Amino acid sequence: MNIDSIRNGIVIDHISPGKGMRLVQLLNLDREDMSVAIIKNVHSRKMGKKDIIKIDAEIPVDLDVIGFVDPEATVNRIQDGVLTEKKKIVQPKQLVNVIRCRNPRCITSVEQEIRHVFVLRDDGYRCLYCETRAEEDRK
């Protein structure tokens, strides 16, 4: 795959450096059977450095996941080599089954069927059930 020219696919751009890998994981791109390029620490006039993900396939991507990991990222859809759509990214109010609660005392740690829900609060994402903060939130 030529990483510079995708004919049909998705480019996630302006990702804060270091967050590209996490996005690939949470979007399950490492498990899908398709060409994906992660370009790390690309020089950027606007950001100094940035990560870029190029997906050489027209697949649906979960914008909530992108909004959770990095609301500053941009998503471009490419068709026949032309940019056809720019998606607006916002921080989702709720995140369902994307990350798991790490609190061993949380009900989600013992009951497998419960949806893992994180809710956006004033100070970041917290588990709906036990109010423990989401791991990625911790600075």
Next chain:
Amino acid sequence: MRSVIDIMDLSTAEIQDLIVTAEDIIENPDQYAHACERKKLATLFFEPSTRTRMSFEAAMYELGGHVISMSEANSSSAAKGESVADTAKTVSNYVDIIAMRHPKEGAALVASMNASVPVINAGDGGHCHPTQTMADLLTIWREKKQFDHLTIGFCGDLKFGRTVHSLAGAMARYEGTKLVLISPEELRLPDYVKKNILAPAGVPFTETTDLEGSMNDLDILYMTRVQRERFFNEEDYLRLKDRYILTEEKLKSAPERMIVMHPLPRVNEISVAVDEDPRACYFKQVLYGKYMRMALILKLLKEAGRL
């Protein structure tokens, strides 16, 4: 379906209404003796807590209702591997309201999301125990006749003590609340409680290790027990558990107005001799807890259209 999982699920206006009902029950118990006739409460206790379960059961009986229980711990449906969600769905078919206790945080919320009757959280791990806080609030109301402009001293385990976090949150909603946080360094109130509960409400607080030196400022002294199960090693527990012991002697220098509260059971934080002091309110808390549970059962059954 309205459930009560966290004390913050209830507005201050609703708490005031519950207090009005509870005081009316205290004055006119006969008028409530048949209020919940033919209604059933299920007590689902996935971990033993005899006193809380008995309080709910006494509350329902005094309202003329019935109680069915899942036996505690081993014989519970949890032992057979049934999920909280399925248990809540199943039991909803038998009863009008559920009181649930579970060792895991958030379990009562999961139950309420799946039940078709109201769920009252009777404790979910170290997380929430709203009816304990309701008992505390009725005690404060009965003793002080107000919620505004009170200075509350919390003493003991402020780090893990959920009753402390919950009552602090409930009191932060009233005007002029001040807190004095008395604890060993290791058991101080967590930063997230200060940041998320006290700071937004603008509640002033001081932190100290000195119990006797703090008592003069207090309207309420809320003692807590240091829980053994919170410690990794026995040494730390033994060192900290006897740090604050309220004795008759210490209470001598405390102001007349300072009531003493404790969520019980106590270990040795309060000497038995203190029980005779008119300022000791912890057994009243137990009684008031039953009345507030009665008031809450009535409120939730009415809201659910079952009364």
